[in-house]
Amino acid sequence: MSHIVPEAPQQDKRTRERYLCDDRFRRLEITHPDSGELLSVTPVNFNCYGVAFFASQPLPESGVTKVCLTFESEAGTLRLDNLLAEMIYSLGSDVGCYCGAAFVSAQVETGDTLSELLEIERALADAQNQEDRYGLDDGES
Amino acid sequence: MAYDLKEMRVPVGDLRLGMHVLRLDRPWEETDFLLQGFVINHREEIDALQAQCEHVFIEAKVHMGDIASERLSIDPAADLYNRSETGGGAVARGKKAGDQYKERHAVGKPTTRVTYINKIDVSKEMVTARSAYDQARGMARDIMANIRLGKTLDMHQAREVVDECVSSVLRNGDALLLLTKLKEQHEYTAEHCMNVCILTATFARHLGMLEEEIRKIALCGLLHDVGKSRIPDAVLNKPSALTPEEYKLMQNHAALGRDVLMASPRVEHSCVDVAYNHHERPDGNGYPRGLPATQIPYWAKIVAIVDAYDAITSNRNYDKGRASMEALDIIHRGKGKQFDEELANEFIRCIGIYPPGSIILLSSGEVGIVVAANPKNKLKPRVLLVRNEQQGKREKYRMIDLIQSPADSRGNPYAITKEVPDGTFGVSLRNFLERGLVLGAPTVYED
Structure with a gap:
């Protein structure tokens, strides 16, 4: 299965910046790669090639998942369903499971999907505040 | 010391061993409990109360000292209850214990706050x-x-x-x-x-x-x-x-x-x-x-x-x-x-965003270790550069202070691209510490 993720350097898998997600992600759901169960997860960072998320249940570190997301952009609500993605890492513990999934290029490159993913990426990129990453706005962070 | 016996309403999540339960938020007959009023001696009793009730009423002794109007503490069981909320048995001034409980629930942090300073380098x-x-x-x-x-x-x-x-x-x-x-x-x-x-x-x-x-x-x-x-x-x-x-x-x-x-x-x-x-x-x-x-x-x-x-x-x-x-x-x-x-x-x-010991990738491609956070701007720490623009070994390590806006070899000001996990690009924090990297000291290190 091919990804649109560019070939990554050996020691740092992610070459394209991923942007911190925010509450404009109204929904992020994935199917469990093994059981197919639909799980609601917390989006952490995102770019048009993939998404990192935190789940409250263990997930395998490989396998194919389907991603469903709803994002409130300035232009309106973007809704993407059954986006194929491949699990690329999973770090589990008793506090939850931090995972990364790369969107599958064959599907992403068709139709409007890529432009919608890019729109989300741009919206998140525009909202990044290098001086105040977490919006604590007190010069402390 | 004079004291009063008082009945106190307690959410079931705050029940502790030793508390004397006087009544429930529902008739005893609707529950599994055989005794109508008991001292909690086993964890299972707390679980049973939590399964069947939302709150209960416990007996609390209220001590009234010389400054009774200002200070008030409750024991024995309610003191445990109070301690779990405050995390340390703080005494409320001018407030009833119930009010103190509500306030702590709402604020969720101790009322007394201490500012600490580092006493040693x-x-x-x-x-x-x-x-x-x-x-x-x-x-x-x-x-x-x-x-x-x-x-x-x-x-x-x-x-x-x-x-x-x-x-x-x-x-x-x-x-x-x-x-x-x-x-x-x-x-x-x-x-x-x-x-x-x-x-x-x-x-x-x-x-x-x-x-x-x-x-x-x-x-x-x-x-x-x-x-x-x-x-x-x-x-x-x-x-x-x-x-x-x-x-x-x-x-x-x-x-x-x-x-x-x-x-x-x-x-x-x-x-x-x-x-x-x-x-x-x-x-x-x-x-x-x-x-x-x-x-x-x-x-x-x-x-x-x-x-x-x-x-x-x-x-x-x-x-x-x-x-x-x-x-x-x-x-x-x-x-x-x-x-x-x-x-x-x-x-x-x-x-902090870049705590000391963080391994960071800079805009120049160089890799550094955060040596000290800058209290004035935590986004601009002092950094020891340990890898060159191609993430290879450097001939000499170099210390830069990002608050002073130093420039890289192309004349561009350094900026942090991202933090990476320890071990990335072959940079192991442990190795540097074992070789004498001291936090806070602007030392030049040889490879």
Whole structure:
């Protein structure tokens, strides 16, 4: 299965910046790669090639998942369903499971999907505040 | 001293052993209880009350001293109740205990706040801290091993571990914090307990808790995962991701921790609280009981955040830990759902975006180690450059202070692109520390 993720350097898998997600992600759901169960997860960072998320249940570190997301952009609500993605890492513990999934290029490159993913990426990129990453706005962070 | 007997309404999430239950929020006849009024002697009785009621009424003795109009304390059982809320037995001024309870529930933090300053330079404290850390990690390993063998928890030993660490954190908040960044691959559980103890003490210091409270909550941090000593080794140290069944088994550690601690003599009630509740979530989706936010003890909310941070940044048998900033990202995104929002914000402030010891990739392609945070601008720390533009070895290391806007070889000002996990680009923090990298000292190092 091919990804649109560019070939990554050996020691740092992610070459394209991923942007911190925010509450404009109204929904992020994935199917469990093994059981197919639909799980609601917390989006952490995102770019048009993939998404990192935190789940409250263990997930395998490989396998194919389907991603469903709803994002409130300035232009309106973007809704993407059954986006194929491949699990690329999973770090589990008793506090939850931090995972990364790369969107599958064959599907992403068709139709409007890529432009919608890019729109989300741009919206998140525009909202990044290098001086105040977490919006604590007190010069402390 | 004069006292009054009073009836006090208590949410079932705050019930403690020793409390005298007078009545329930429903008729006794509608419940399983045989006695209409009893002293709670067993944890099972608390579970039964929590299963059948939302609140109960307990008997509280109210002491009225010479300054009765200003100070008020309640005992014996209500004092336990009060202590769990305040995390240290603070005395309210000019307020009734019920009001004090409500206020603490609403504010969720101690009313007394202490500002600490570093009493000793980090480089000097590092010597003591390193020895304390090694010794304490060994003791933490022994504690877990002894419980696994069926021995009683040695609270004296546990307090000794904690006191050494807390004293170091109080002298200087950075030395032990840095040592928590040196993650071993094969000693996760004991190391994690130690790190949560140290990080909890550091966070409690940041929150301005009283010294005595810091010692107590650090002990809670050390013992928060003590229940894992009852989880089979095959699951605990599995060299790959857990299956859903194994994960369920692992989740039992919270209740097992409560049992281990309650069976141990001279255990602080707060330790039982934290071990049992540190996986509860404000959105009610936590375990083991799925408590709502208002019923989760304040200290358990603190340890939950610290626990998550260390778990995400720690190495496992099968995977490397993630960077500090990724852990902060997760905590930030989990605010109000998995983590208490106000405490999560404070924790992010406490750790900082680029804490000393972070490995960072710069806009030039060079790689550096954060040597010291800049108190005026935490986004512009002092950095030791250890890899060149192609991430290869440098002939000479170079110290730069980003607050002074230094330029790279192309004349562009340096900027931090991102933080990467320890070990990335072949940069191991441990190697640099062992070779004498001292935090805060602008030294030039040879390769």
